[in-house]
Amino acid sequence: MRIIFAGTPDAAVPTLRALLASSHEVALVITRPPARRGRGKTLYPSPVAEVAARAGVEVAETTTLKSTQIGERIAAVDADLGVVVAYGGLIPPAVLQMPTHGWVNLHFSDLPRWRGAAPVQWAIREGDATTASCVFRLEEGLDTGDVYSRVEVRIGRESAGELLDAMAQAGASQVLDVVDGLQAGTAVAVAQSETGITHARRLEHADGYVSFTRSAEEEDRIIRSVTPNPGAYTILPGGTRMKLGVATPVERDDLEPGQLEITKKQVSVGCSGGALVLGQIAPAGKSWMDAAAWARGARPDDTMRFGGVMGDGQ
Template sequence: MRIVFAGTPEVALPTLAALHASDHEVAAVLTRPDAPTGRGRRLHRSPVAAWADEHGVEVLTPAKPREPEFLDRLRAIAPDLVPVVAYGALVPPAALDIPRLGWINLHFSLLPAWRGAAPVQYAVLNGDTMTGACVFQLEPGLDTGPVYGRLTEPVGPRDTAGDLLDRLAVAGARLTLDVVNGLDVGALTGAPQPEDGISYAPKVTVDDARVRWTDPAFAVDRRVRAVTPAPGAWTDLDGQRLRLGPVTPDPDAPRLAPGEVAVGKKAVHVGTATEAVRLGQVQPAGKKPMDAASWGRGLQTAPRFA
């Protein structure tokens, strides 16, 4: 089968590599345009584009996939199918109609739960104990198409969104290849999604990643893990952001007021609405990450987080 693969971040690479190593032909990749990153704001290729460059695969980078030039090129390539993993842009009907078998999307949730941009983050934030991935037919609605295959994955009590996404990306690559193989021989029919159990996971913002110390400890823990590694949890310290790695609720710690900080010889605790949490790694503004105990030893007085 002739394929154009659509994806942008590293999480898309396992599926791209699996398709490239299969009997199918990856004729091109579709990815987001080069973007400025780092302090120097230099333009960098997306992980998918960089992978394609290394493997001699054509790279398509329209600013928007409705551009006539892109649509003309996609028609010229004439793919049978476009598998998608975290491409990052809405695909218009004009593009959806070009491949013989349409577009299929690997989505990291058990649809119809957590439709949208951040399903893994919301699964962790809401304390789900089970999640998974689905491959479904892309259509104009938001993650509404019929499902060709799914897998389940338990959410561990200390999993960050990054941990979970890494596992789902690998398992999802195998699932996507199975679906592509099934579609190639006409052996699959998509199952409509249930009408109940629908929930939404919009993009996680930097403000969403700010820790609310007036929340109970379990909610603080979930929020931090949900936004690790990106966009990264943070709290306000004297008007500057202090980035936080995963924290641990500690029912044996002394009771502290929300945001109150207690610095010990081997640990730093912060109060919540319930028990205190023990900080793990912290990163003050303009500095490298360090363990909280080392950071605490350098403080003149115990701060209070806002």
């Protein structure tokens, strides 16, 4: 099969590498343009662009597939199939029709649950016990196409980043199986259910706020859902922010929401039910450190409270 691959972040790299190592030909890689990172705002190519360049594959860096120029470039490939993993943009109808077998997409949710940009994050945030990776046929609707392959995944206490990394690695062979099936004419796609549809919008900075006014289990899920991006944080007295790494929920009822208990080895914060034992934290303007190390230096008094209902100045 002559393949066009579209993807951008690290999550797309395992599938691209699997296709490059297979008997199929990756004729063109489409990815987002270089992005600025770090304090110096240096431009860096996407992870997919780096892998493709090392493999000697032609790369098209673009923010949209709607332009006439990119459409002509895709059409010239005369591809058998398009494969998408987290490209970061919609594929217009005219381009969907260009490859002989259309396009397939590896999506990290149990479709039709969590259609959209952040399926892993929302599965964790809402407390789903399981999710799935699905390879489906792309069509004009958002993640609505018939599903060729579904592999269930159990959700433990992973962060969104950890779970996505694991699913991306496992999903590479899943995509390759579907590509082989399409070539052999044995692949069968099943229509998605008309019930149980939910949407997973991209999480914003505000979604990472930890108020400690919810149960410890809920606050834990919020933290894990935004780790590593966009990141979790809380508010200290005076309105300063503190970044929060993954914490551990524990059952106890002797701490008020936001109240701290500090020992030599750990910092616990009360929630509306239970408490969170903090792990790594990063006070404003400082690097990540163990919460107990922060407490030894900051020496917070017994009246200090974290979080609360966010006000206009927070």
